[in-house]
Amino acid sequence: MLKNNLFVALIHFPVMNKKNQPIGSALTTIDLHDIARASITFGVSGFYVITPYEDQITLANQVIEHWTKGVGAKLNPFRKDALELIRVTKTFEDAVFSIEQERKEPVVTIATSAEKKKGSIAIESLQQKLADKASHVIVFGTAWGLADELIDTCDFILDPIFGSTGYNHLSVRSAASIYLDRIINGR
């Protein structure tokens, strides 16, 4: 089931620190690799990396350039294919606007959280929504997760990933991979 109307966004501001305060986080370059590789595996059309900080934008673009146009692209064409999905924007609004411009259809925004939030929807609901003529962007937070001020702007929020132990501190790389597998391969 290929969903060409599915996008992923990785937020570095506003996210939470462990004291539950909104912050901007630093880029973790392996997030770009892992989430790009999961995105291309599951047919995601674009992976937005969102940071307002100029030096972090430069770093992200250096990583992308190395693997899509530089030596990395020759060394590992599979990595090139994955990292070509990445687009860097300063704000989440810029990412949504970019998807709207590209796809010429409404953009539905879906936040994720490791905590159960009131009114969160199941994977099955999202799968049904994907049949609509709209683009859908699944939003992941770095650090200790998305700040409420960003979640509140999203159309929906997905149920958290539950394991079997109550521990809910997966890496964002693991969480994004599991969510994409659940969305595309059903659950």
Add this chain to the structure above:
Amino acid sequence: MLKNNLFVALIHFPVMNKKNQPIGSALTTIDLHDIARASITFGVSGFYVITPYEDQITLANQVIEHWTKGVGAKLNPFRKDALELIRVTKTFEDAVFSIEQERKEPVVTIATSAEKKKGSIAIESLQQKLADKASHVIVFGTAWGLADELIDTCDFILDPIFGSTGYNHLSVRSAASIYLDRIINGR
């Protein structure tokens, strides 16, 4: 569905390089974090990190010590809980022996691969096997995956993770996370 008879192993030798030659790989410390966090989420009883190289064993133990007994343990108790699942051994045989000693029951070894291998079993088959009175260890390869010489010693091999595009180059962090979710949460 808590499976206290489920273990994970991450192999650094023998694995493949991209020229399809067996090699030993270097430790990627974020593998320890991500796979430990996924392991504790899904109720895995122990996460074996396997490398024959003394300097790599030292590095792995330094990472574990920092997060379970050092400053990291105070800074982030959740990370402490996860990394306490890690045990470092020189060989896969040592890991299997250690599980046998601890659990006093047979150990069933299950390899993973990004390629479809002859006779590979579905997740559902593994889920049924978990009901047996035996311990089960899911084996992941770093670099370009497990070498055949190791796969051939395993009792079973799991079907690969298919996405929706034919791309089969997930990170081992993503693959381990998705496999554990599928095994524990069903598919």
